[in-house]
Amino acid sequence: MARDEQLARERIEQPELPSVLRLYSWQPPAVSIGFQQKMESIDLDACRRAGVDVVRRPTGGRAVLHKNELTYAIITRTSPADGLYAVHNKIVTALLTSISSLASLGEFAQLLVTPRNGASQKTAQPLACFASAARHEVTWHGRKVIGSAQRRFGEIVLQHGSILLTRDHLQLPELLALSEPERLLMRETLERETATLANVFGRSISIAECAGTIRAHFVEQIETLSMGDRAFSLA
Numbered sequence: 001m002a003r004d005e006q007l008a009r010e011r012i013e014q015p016e017l018p019s020v021l022r023l024y025s026w027q028p029p030a031v032s033i034g035f036q037q038k039m040e041s042i043d044l045d046a047c048r049r050a051g052v053d054v055v056r057r058p059t060g061g062r063a064v065l066h067k068n069e070l071t072y073a074i075i076t077r078t079s080p081a082d083g084l085y086a087v088h089n090k091i092v093t094a095l096l097t098s099i100s101s102l103a104s105l106g107e108f109a110q111l112l113v114t115p116r117n118g119a120s121q122k123t124a125q126p127l128a129c130f131a132s133a134a135r136h137e138v139t140w141h142g143r144k145v146i147g148s149a150q151r152r153f154g155e156i157v158l159q160h161g162s163i164l165l166t167r168d169h170l171q172l173p174e175l176l177a178l179s180e181p182e183r184l185l186m187r188e189t190l191e192r193e194t195a196t197l198a199n200v201f202g203r204s205i206s207i208a209e210c211a212g213t214i215r216a217h218f219v220e221q222i223e224t225l226s227m228g229d230r231a232f233s234l235a
Contacts, residue, residue, distance in 0.1 A: 001032065001160070004073040005058035008151075008158040011077060019076035021218055023211045028053055029067035029168075031175055032160075034060045034149060043177045052175060059160045061149030063176060067168040070210045074159045087157055088150060092138050094221035095146070095161075098214045102201055143195035164196040165205050 004022060011017050030053035031042060039054075041063065047054050052065070074091050138146035148161035162169075173186040197205040 001055060001057050001073070004075065004158055004160070007075045008058070008153050008156050011075060011156045012154055015077065019074070021214075022073040022075075023214060024071050024073075025069070025207045025211075026053075026066040026071070029065065030055050031063055031065050031172070032057045033063050035151070036060060037062060041177055043175055047175050050171075050175065057149065057160060059149040059151040059158055061147070061160075063172065064147060064162045065169050065172040065175065066162065067171065068166040068207070069169065070163040070165060070207050070214075072161045072163065072214070074157070076157055077155050078157050080155060084150060088148060088159065090222070091159055092146060092148065092161070094218055095163075095214060096138065097221045098217035099197075099210065101213055101217070102197070102205060102209070140195045140200050143199075144193055145195050145197065145200065163210060164194060165207065165210060166196055166198065169194065 007020055007022075028051050031047060032055050033039070033042065035056060035058055037056075039056075042054055044054060052067075072095065078087055137144050138148075146161050146163050148159055150157060150159045152158075170187060170190050172190070173183040176183070176186070178186065197210065
């Protein structure tokens, strides 16, 4: 993620550089926290016992457990007139269309970028990305599948996201500085409010399979959505 920030900052002074899509997984697993989130929200001893690293993202948002999921990073130049949600929705729409080949049309039609009713989705746990409701989310039957966070460096946008493939993200409450009742409530929230691509497609989707189909189709899809005039580099 430090490399993602470096790539973003390079493009501030070198506008000729192409936009970048990076896809990666984590070994060992890690909890990433938003650049404004307090480190005290993480139970560092629990992470150490579980063999989980802790890193700070250059983007915002809340804690994410990167374990058997696919992380993406988009670094691109946008117009100052493009709003946060407009850029976010173009990116995730291109991602979702890219993975459509993994499923039948009927399955894929239920995977949406959709507004949610924040009043009905509020949670007492503000520490975890997937336990909170944003204004626009990637959902399946109302359950969050991709969590994203964004940061702007002038006209440069850096957007990170976590694509859930397995249920390993449900371990996150055990790694946060929570009381036992809070931990139980957060796990119940994650169980209720999240879904994985295995849920969506009815079969296991590996990191390599998900990354491969995104790499094969993302550039074409993002160009269709007129994401500026920047060429994309895949990394």
